[in-house]
Amino acid sequence: MTGRPLKQIHLAAHFPGVNNTTVWTDPRSGSQIDFSSFRHLAETAERGKFDFFFLAEGLRLREVNGRIHDLDVVGRPESITLLNALAAVTDRLGLAATVNATFNEPYELARRFSSLDHLSGGRAAWNVVTSSDAFTGENFRRGGYLDRADRYTRAAEFVQTAREFWDAVDAPARHRGPHFDVEGRLSLPRSPQGHPVVIQAGDSDGGREFAASAADIIFSRHSTLEAGKAFHADVKRRLAAYGRKPDELKIMPGVTYVLADTDADAQELAAEIRRAQVGPGTTINYLEQVWGFDLSDHDPDGPLPAADPVVDSSLVQGRTRLGDPVALAAEWRAIAAAKKLTSRELVIELTGRQSFIGSAATVAGQIDEFVQNDAADGFILVPHLTPGGLDGFVDGVVPLLQERGVFRQDYTGTTLRSHLGLPTPGER
Amino acid sequence: MPRQLHFSAALDSPGHVSAPHYAALARTAEQGGLDFVTLDDSFAAGPHRPDALATFARIAPETTRIGLVPTVTTTHTEPFHTSISVNTLDWVSEGRAGWLVGVSGTEAEARAFGRRDAAPESDLWSEASDAVEVAARLWDSWEDDAEIRDVATGRFVDRDKLHYVDFEGTHFSVRGPSITPRPPQGRPVVVVALTAADLPERTGLAVRHADVVLLDEPDPAAARSAVGRLRLEAGEQLRVLVRVEVALPDGVAAAALTERIAGAAGVDGFHLVPADPVRDLAAFVRDVAPALRERGILRAGYPGRTLRDHLGLARPLSRYSTAARTAIAAEVSR
Numbered sequence: 001m002t003g004r005p006l007k008q009i010h011l012a013a014h015f016p017g018v019n020n021t022t023v024w025t026d027p028r029s030g031s032q033i034d035f036s037s038f039r040h041l042a043e044t045a046e047r048g049k050f051d052f053f054f055l056a057e058g059l060r061l062r063e064v065n066g067r068i069h070d071l072d073v074v075g076r077p078e079s080i081t082l083l084n085a086l087a088a089v090t091d092r093l094g095l096a097a098t099v100n101a102t103f104n105e106p107y108e109l110a111r112r113f114s115s116l117d118h119l120s121g122g123r124a125a126w127n128v129v130t131s132s133d134a135f136t137g138e139n140f141r142r143g144g145y146l147d148r149a150d151r152y153t154r155a156a157e158f159v160q161t162a163r164e165f166w167d168a169v170d171a172p173a174r175h176r177g178p179h180f181d182v183e184g185r186l187s188l189p190r191s192p193q194g195h196p197v198v199i200q201a202g203d204s205d206g207g208r209e210f211a212a213s214a215a216d217i218i219f220s221r222h223s224t225l226e227a228g229k230a231f232h233a234d235v236k237r238r239l240a241a242y243g244r245k246p247d248e249l250k251i252m253p254g255v256t257y258v259l260a261d262t263d264a265d266a267q268e269l270a271a272e273i274r275r276a277q278v279g280p281g282t283t284i285n286y287l288e289q290v291w292g293f294d295l296s297d298h299d300p301d302g303p304l305p306a307a308d309p310v311v312d313s314s315l316v317q318g319r320t321r322l323g324d325p326v327a328l329a330a331e332w333r334a335i336a337a338a339k340k341l342t343s344r345e346l347v348i349e350l351t352g353r354q355s356f357i358g359s360a361a362t363v364a365g366q367i368d369e370f371v372q373n374d375a376a377d378g379f380i381l382v383p384h385l386t387p388g389g390l391d392g393f394v395d396g397v398v399p400l401l402q403e404r405g406v407f408r409q410d411y412t413g414t415t416l417r418s419h420l421g422l423p424t425p426g427e428r
Numbered sequence: 429m430p431r432q433l434h435f436s437a438a439l440d441s442p443g444h445v446s447a448p449h450y451a452a453l454a455r456t457a458e459q460g461g462l463d464f465v466t467l468d469d470s471f472a473a474g475p476h477r478p479d480a481l482a483t484f485a486r487i488a489p490e491t492t493r494i495g496l497v498p499t500v501t502t503t504h505t506e507p508f509h510t511s512i513s514v515n516t517l518d519w520v521s522e523g524r525a526g527w528l529v530g531v532s533g534t535e536a537e538a539r540a541f542g543r544r545d546a547a548p549e550s551d552l553w554s555e556a557s558d559a560v561e562v563a564a565r566l567w568d569s570w571e572d573d574a575e576i577r578d579v580a581t582g583r584f585v586d587r588d589k590l591h592y593v594d595f596e597g598t599h600f601s602v603r604g605p606s607i608t609p610r611p612p613q614g615r616p617v618v619v620v621a622l623t624a625a626d627l628p629e630r631t632g633l634a635v636r637h638a639d640v641v642l643l644d645e646p647d648p649a650a651a652r653s654a655v656g657r658l659r660l661e662a663g664e665q666l667r668v669l670v671r672v673e674v675a676l677p678d679g680v681a682a683a684a685l686t687e688r689i690a691g692a693a694g695v696d697g698f699h700l701v702p703a704d705p706v707r708d709l710a711a712f713v714r715d716v717a718p719a720l721r722e723r724g725i726l727r728a729g730y731p732g733r734t735l736r737d738h739l740g741l742a743r744p745l746s747r748y749s750t751a752a753r754t755a756i757a758a759e760v761s762r
Binding site (some may be wrong): 018024025033034035039058059060061068070071072073074075076077078080081082084085087088089104105107108111112114115116118119120138139141142172179180182183184185186187188189194268279280281282 | 445448451470471472473474475476477478479481482483485486487488489490497504505506508509512513515516517519520521522536537539540541543570575577579580583584585588589590599600601602603604606608609646729
C-alpha cells in the first residue's frame with residue numbers, strides 16, 4: 001500500500017425484487033409491496049449513513065413457455081413515486097430509481113427527476129437503462145422497434161436532452177437531434193443538485209464510453225480483485241477525453257453478502273441461501289432459456305440435457321438473452337464435466353454474483369481491500385432478505401469500516417452529490 | 429336532519445415547489461375532516477410547481493387520513509406508467525389515492541414532447557377515456573389474492589390470478605398484466621372536473637369512469653339539474669361535488685360560506701378552491717367546519733381509512749375475479 005490517504009468507501013442499498021435474489025420462502029421475508037417494507041430498508045440504510053437507496057425496474061412480467069414466471073418474487077411499485085414517499089421518512093439518503101429511456105420521453109422524465117430532487121432536498125438519482133425488447137414494448141405506445149445500436153444512441157441523446165431541460169432555467173431548451181426534436185422549459189427552478197445524479201450500467205466498450213462521458217456512477221460486475229482493478233483503470237482512463245477527473249465517476253458494483261458469527265458458518269449459510277435461490281424449478285427454467293424447449297421432465301439433480309438447444313426460440317421473454325445457445329450449451333457442458341456438477345449445481349455456479357461472505361470483520365476487510373486497491377469505489381449491497389436483510393450489515397460491518405477510517409461517521413452534506421463528492425452543475 | 433356532505437379542497441399554490449408547504453396544507457385539510465385534496469398539473473412551463481403526483485407521494489407519509497388526488501394528464505404520457513404511478517400512490521398512502529384526469533391541449537406542451545401535434549380537445553378526451561379504461565383494467569389485472577407464497581410448490585404467485593388486459597384502442601394498445609399488484613383500494617378513486625357545457629367526450633368519460641365529478645357551475649339551479657342528469661346516466665355511486673371559490677379574510681365571509689353550503693340542495697358536497705390556500709384553508713377549518721359539524725352537514729372525524737371509505741364508495745371486485753365473472757354472468761342471463 002502506498003502512503004496516500006485512505007480512500008472513503010461509498011455504500012448503497014438495493015431493495016431486491018423481481019429475481020431470485022430474495023429468498024421469499026424464508027419466514028423472515030416480508031411484504032414486497034407494502035410501504036413499510038421499503039421504509040424499513042431505507043431507514044436502515046440511512047442509519048448506516050449509506051450514500052443511496054436503489055430500486056430496479058422491469059416493465060413487463062417475465063414469462064417462461066408463454067406463461068408468467070411464478071417461482072420468484074413478482075410485482076413491485078413504480079419507483080419514482082415510491083422514492084418521493086421515502087423522501088418524507090428519510091433526511092439524507094440518496095434516492096435512486098432505474099427508469100427506462102426507451103419507453104419514456106426526455107421532457108417528462110427530466111421533470112419527474114427534477115421534482116424528486118426538489119421534494120427530497122437534493123437526493124435524486126436516475127439509473128438509465130434501455131430496452132430493445134418488443135415484448136416489453138407491447139405495454140407502450142412506441143412498441144419495441146428499436147434495434148440494439150439505436151436504443152443506445154437514443155439513451156445518450158435522451159440523457160443529453162434531459163440535462164438541457166435541467167439547465168434551461170431562464171429560457172426554453174431547444175434540442176434538435178436524430179432521436180429528439182423538442183423545445184420547452186420545466187415548471188421548476190434549478191433543482192438542489194442542478195442535475196440529479198446519473199447512474200449507468202454496462203460492461204461493453206460502448207457502455208464504458210457512455211458512462212465516461214455522461215454518468216456519475218457506473219455499475220460493474222467483476223468478481224475478482226484483478227478484474228475489478230482492470231475495469232476501474234480502463235473506465236477512469238476514459239474520463240480525461242471528456243474533461244473529467246477520475247473521481248468524478250464512481251464505480252459501484254452490485255454485490256450480495258452473507259454474514260455469520262464465524263467465516264465457516266457464513267460459508268455454510270451462503271450455500272444454503274444459494275440452494276434456496278436456485279430450486280429445481282428455477283434450474284429447469286434457466287436451462288430452458290438456452291435449450292429453447294420444454295425441459296419440465298429433466299432431472300435438475302442430474303447431468304445437463306443430452307440434446308442440443310433449439311436456435312431462435314422465443315421461449316423465454318422479458319429477460320436478458322444469453323447469447324448463442326449451442327455455443328453456450330457446449331461451454332456449460334465443459335464446466336459441468338470439469339467440476340462434476342449437476343444441472344442445479346451448475347446453475348448455482350453460473351448465476352452467482354460477486355459476494356462477500358464471512359464474519360463482520362472478514363466482510364469489512366474484503367470490502368476495504370477492494371476499495372483501497374482501486375477495484376471499486378464502493379458497492380451497491382443486495383440483501384437476500386427484505387426488509388430486514390440490511391440490519392446485520394449496518395449493525396455489524398459499518399462500525400468496523402468506520403473504525404478503519406474508511407467510511408463516514410455521519411453525513412457531512414445534505415445532497416447525494418455531496419455524499420459522493422461530485423460537483424454540482426450550474427453552481428456559481 | 430340534513431344530509432352529510434363531502435368536502436375536498438384544491439391545494440394549488442403557484443410558485444411553491446417545496447414539500448413542507450404542501451404537507452402543511454394537507455394536514456390542515458385533514459384536521460378539518462375533508463375527504464380529499466387535489467393538486468393541478470400540466471406540462472406548461474408556468475407557473476412554477478412540482479409534478480402533482482410526486483408531491484402527493486412525498487406528503488403521503490406525513491398525513492394519515494386525507495385522500496390525495498393529483499392531476500395526471502393522459503395526452504403525452506404512457507397509460508401504463510400512469511396506471512402504476514397512481515397505483516403506487518395508493519400503496520404509499522395506504523389506500524388514499526385518487527386521480528384527477530387531465531389532458532394537455534397546448535402547442536407548447538406538444539413541442540416539449542415532440543411526438544405529435546396539438547390535437548382538438550374532443551380527441552384528447554376520448555384518448556383520456558381509453559387511458560382510464562386501461563388503467564382500471566391494469567389495476568384489476570392482479571386479483572387480490574394473486575400472491576400465494578406456496579412454499580410446497582415453490583410458487584410465489586398463482587399465475588391464473590394474473591390477467592392480460594389486451595387493450596386495443598385508437599391511440600395505443602397495452603398487453604398487461606400490471607407490474608404492480610392490485611392497489612389497496614382495488615381501484616384508486618377516479619375524479620373528473622366538468623362544467624355544465626362540457627364536450628360530450630369529457631362528460632362521457634365522467635359517466636363511464638368517474639367515482640367523483642368536480643362540477644364547475646355557479647348557478648345553483650343549473651348545478652342541481654346537471655347533477656340530476658349525471659346521476660341518471662352514471663348511477664347512484666357517482667359523487668358530485670360543486671366547485672366553490674373560497675376567500676375567507678374575516679368572520680363575515682366565513683358565516684356567508686357556512687350559509688351557502690347549508691342551503692345547498694341536490695349536490696353531494698363541495699370542492700373548495702381557496703384564493704389563498706394557507707389563509708383560507710385554516711379559516712375554513714377554524715370557522716366554517718365547526719359550524720357545519722354542529723348542523724350535521726360535515727361528519728365528525730373519518731369513518732374509515734381509505735378515500736373510498738370517506739366517500740362511501742364500495743371497494744370494487746377485480747373484473748377478472750371468479751366472483752366478478754359470476755356476477756356478470758348472472759346479470760347477463762337475467
